Amino acid sequence: MADELPLWFPPMSSDDSSDSSILFERQREEGHETLMADYFVEDPKYNEDIFRHSFRMSKRLFLKIVSDVEENDPWFVEAPDARGRKGFTPLQKVTSAIKQLATGNTPDENDEYLHMAERTSRECLEYFCDTVCKIYGPEFLRRPTSHDMALLYQAQEEKHHLPGMFGSLDCTHFVWRFCPTEYRGQYMRGDHRYPTVMLEAVASQDLWFWHAFAGPPGSQNDINVLQQSSLFLTERNGTAPKCPFYVNNHLYKRGYLLVDGIYPSWSVFVKSIPYPHEVNEKKFKRQHEAARKDVEQTFGVLKAKWGVLSRPMRARSVKKIRNVVYTCIILHNMILKDDGKAIAPVHIRDPPVEPALDDTVLGELMNEDTHWRLKHDLIDHLASQDLPHLLVDSDED
Secondary structure, three states, X not given: OOOOOXXXXXXXXXXXXXXXXXXXXXXXXXXXXXXXXXXXXXXXXXXXXXXXXXXXXOHHHHHHHHHHHHHHOHHHOOOOOXXXXXOOOHHHHHHHHHHHHHHOOOHHXXXXXXXXXXXXXXXXXXXXXXXXXXXXXXXXXXXXXXXXXXXXXXXHHHHHOOOOEEEEEEEEEEEXXXXXXXXXXXXXXXXXXXXXXXXXXXXXXXXXXXXXXXXXXXXXXXXXXXXXXXXXXHHHOOOOOOOOEEEOOEEEOOOEEEOOOOOOOOOOEEOOOOOOOOHXXXXXXXXXXXXXXXXXXXXXXXXXXXXXXXOOEOOOOHHHHHHHXXXXXXXXXXXXXXXXXXXXXXXXXXXXXXXXXXXXXXXXXXXXXXXXXXXHXXXXXXXXXXXXXXXOOOOOO
């Protein structure tokens, strides 16, 4: 028996698009004037706090994004239509896209406010996502540079007392409402009732995304996604920054990520201890689990801020879903930088290095001996620290 759609799935009509045979005289100028009076005049109707609540960012950052997308994509430039009438302004187009990302509602939701048809709103979102990824992706979806790694090492050790850690790795799912029937089995698995698309991400304590890989089918697990992603591509081709560190007087060549038990025992992964017996092991388990909450919190903040990710995706292709996810992550990182909460807000590039594939690096990454030695060194390091919040009862189960 076919699965019934949940209550929050509105029924689908035979033709989901608007009737193109009906023309409405939309007062675009009136929509622009209303938008200006509400938010962008000298004495607007709504103050900065309400603007941030509605647009998820400061007015300063929003206007910068409007200026940048208008400069880099001619579609956002105001131009007359075929009848010679004044077209939508860049402000209206970007507002439509941001509203759809922020609320996750249908494209025609703001028709009465922006005087914009459903098809135009949908195009606003698609062009906006493409342009944002092209303009801001190199900076706000970047891999950590040597400058970033130094700051991350320092910040993570100060807060979590784990030297050499630069983030946590995990995956999350997004429901795909319009998944084609022929792909439905591929994008479903037992613990999810509906088709989903996965996101693999690395996040630090400031909630900044340092790696994002979106698009794998929801039927896969975290290990399958790891084997497809480019998480360690820069290490394998020799372009990753050299960031060694010491723990317990032992030198390690590269930083590590905190992961859960499903991930393999690689030298760049540190997992918790499932059943600790010694007091020092219990300290390590408590600190590991507390630090790994950073990535879970990052996922929660991302989905709460951008409602399109917490509601079923209406896009009809994985490529469009991927663009939406990457756009939300880029805007999320931009907001962190604009608010002054980023650990490494300045993008300082490393000197260019010619890529050269080295097969020996893969063996170093997958070295289990290094994994266990690193874990024991971290346990000894935490045991030597005088940290009252890590004290545990030796009789604790």
